[in-house]
Amino acid sequence: MIDDCKLVRITAIVPVYNAERYLHQCLDSLLRQTMPFFEAILINDGSTDNSASILCDYCRLDSRFTLITQNNSGLSMARNVGLEKAAGDYIAFLDSDDWLSPDAFELLLKTAGSCDVDIIVGNVLTVSQKGDNVTCWSFKRNSDIFPINVPISGRRYYLTVEREHSYTVMVYSYLYRKSFLDKHNFRFLSIIHEDELWTPLVLVTAKTVAVSPADFYYYRLRNDSLTSLCDSSCRRDSLLIVVDNLWRFALDLSGGNYLYEVRELLLLKAMFLFYTVCLLPSKETNDKFDKVRQFIPFAMAFNHYSFSANYYMSCILKEMRIFYKSLFSESPYCFLEGQMGNILFLYRFSRYTNKNCYEKYADYLLNGLMEELLSIEYPLEFSNGLLGIGWGVEYLIRHGYAEGNANEILADIDRRVIGEIHISKMTDISVEHGVTGLGYYILARIIDKDENIPIISELREYLIYYIDWLDILLREIKGIYVEALMLIQEFYKAGIYKSKTKSILVQAEYYDKIRF
Numbered sequence: 001m002i003d004d005c006k007l008v009r010i011t012a013i014v015p016v017y018n019a020e021r022y023l024h025q026c027l028d029s030l031l032r033q034t035m036p037f038f039e040a041i042l043i044n045d046g047s048t049d050n051s052a053s054i055l056c057d058y059c060r061l062d063s064r065f066t067l068i069t070q071n072n073s074g075l076s077m078a079r080n081v082g083l084e085k086a087a088g089d090y091i092a093f094l095d096s097d098d099w100l101s102p103d104a105f106e107l108l109l110k111t112a113g114s115c116d117v118d119i120i121v122g123n124v125l126t127v128s129q130k131g132d133n134v135t136c137w138s139f140k141r142n143s144d145i146f147p148i149n150v151p152i153s154g155r156r157y158y159l160t161v162e163r164e165h166s167y168t169v170m171v172y173s174y175l176y177r178k179s180f181l182d183k184h185n186f187r188f189l190s191i192i193h194e195d196e197l198w199t200p201l202v203l204v205t206a207k208t209v210a211v212s213p214a215d216f217y218y219y220r221l222r223n224d225s226l227t228s229l230c231d232s233s234c235r236r237d238s239l240l241i242v243v244d245n246l247w248r249f250a251l252d253l254s255g256g257n258y259l260y261e262v263r264e265l266l267l268l269k270a271m272f273l274f275y276t277v278c279l280l281p282s283k284e285t286n287d288k289f290d291k292v293r294q295f296i297p298f299a300m301a302f303n304h305y306s307f308s309a310n311y312y313m314s315c316i317l318k319e320m321r322i323f324y325k326s327l328f329s330e331s332p333y334c335f336l337e338g339q340m341g342n343i344l345f346l347y348r349f350s351r352y353t354n355k356n357c358y359e360k361y362a363d364y365l366l367n368g369l370m371e372e373l374l375s376i377e378y379p380l381e382f383s384n385g386l387l388g389i390g391w392g393v394e395y396l397i398r399h400g401y402a403e404g405n406a407n408e409i410l411a412d413i414d415r416r417v418i419g420e421i422h423i424s425k426m427t428d429i430s431v432e433h434g435v436t437g438l439g440y441y442i443l444a445r446i447i448d449k450d451e452n453i454p455i456i457s458e459l460r461e462y463l464i465y466y467i468d469w470l471d472i473l474l475r476e477i478k479g480i481y482v483e484a485l486m487l488i489q490e491f492y493k494a495g496i497y498k499s500k501t502k503s504i505l506v507q508a509e510y511y512d513k514i515r516f
Helices: 020-031 051-061 075-085 104-114 154-163 178-183 194-205 232-252 259-279 297-301 309-327 338-353 356-372 386-398 411-423 435-446 454-476 482-493 498-507
Strands: 010-016 038-045 065-070 090-093 119-127 174-177 209-220
Touching: 010 020, 010 075, 010 104, 020 038, 020 051, 038 051, 038 075, 051 065, 065 075, 090 104, 090 178, 104 119, 104 174, 104 209, 154 194, 154 259, 174 178, 174 194, 194 232, 194 259, 232 259, 338 356, 338 386, 386 411, 386 435, 411 435, 411 454, 435 454, 435 482, 454 482, 454 498, 482 498
Parallel strands: 010 038, 010 090, 038 065, 119 209
Antiparallel strands: 090 174, 119 174
């Protein structure tokens, strides 16, 4: 260790567990630093391979290296041990299978010296397991979004990188001022996915952040990483702790700029992580995907974790519905529940997050739903029945989420719809359970379709009878049914039975509200 602690500008904390294959490259990158005033605290976390011997060799080689040996306690606890022993002005975290550029500390300190900030952000490069194919981790480099070496608030930084899809959650992406971490008592919880909690909390708390242009950290992509080897129950328990802490932190935020935006973003992040929990396979049930078979699967965790149902339902689930509806802004009247609602959400969420794991779960659920249609008698309704399922299938095919011939897949539903129009016995006028939902299904089936296709031609023919039927119901039922009038408006704009649809809209004083 450096004798004069005043010379220690950076403390590098390196937890090590069975990393002999990569350890030399990691530690050599520290030895090659062009900025010499650092210390490296190496924590041997109960390694059973040759890691301990390698660590001892480096400590004998360079007095700036200090070895701490402990029983296996996990990455978080090893980092905490390093934080307690650190003497540097700034803290850097380095995983034992990764490495730094030779000028990493020099460039980061250059930014630190030019502006007095709590956190310095650099760029992380990803590298294949073999050590080649180097690419930037984030969608955009921070230096492409923010001015270099200019202090900005932590809240503003966090909001911006999230919106730009350039947020990096890994703790080693940042250089932290030690006094800042100590002042706010930032330490890691003993969980996996600890970065998911640490990074947003630290960034939002930081008074100032500055961006360095340095490509300083090389992250090795590994199939056998610690997180990937953890079983689903361990991941679930850890993620629930992350969700709970994010939630509480968000609600405890007070004052300052961007308060509402940051709180909303943290709540949404907690919500998405909770949804991830619900997608994890479960050993306690034969159906490992049962937690996504309800529209609001979060509720299934209430009996197993310390969430207040009323507290949670009133805020997080409200945010869930707002977000869900925003994904379907092109069809605001179609807010599906049940299995098809989950499937549509997962497909859209997959594109929104650019994570194909959600698409795979959606594929699984969609295949299961199609099989169930052969054996289960679903009601002819939109909310959680055949109309909603059929509309969802049409939507998925039109938007490229699924492949297939909608006319063949939906033939049985089309026949049920035509039969219902023929007898005209349905009296409920709502979208969810009644006649308006029937109309939205027909509209989805015929818009931009070849009228020469027999089933499309037949649906269009019966649509005239349907509009007459809906007109009668609107006259008989007191009150203004906006959703039904919105449907009539869509028919009018599509040029369907224009004289009749215009007459209905004019009579309801709704015609002037049409937007073309």
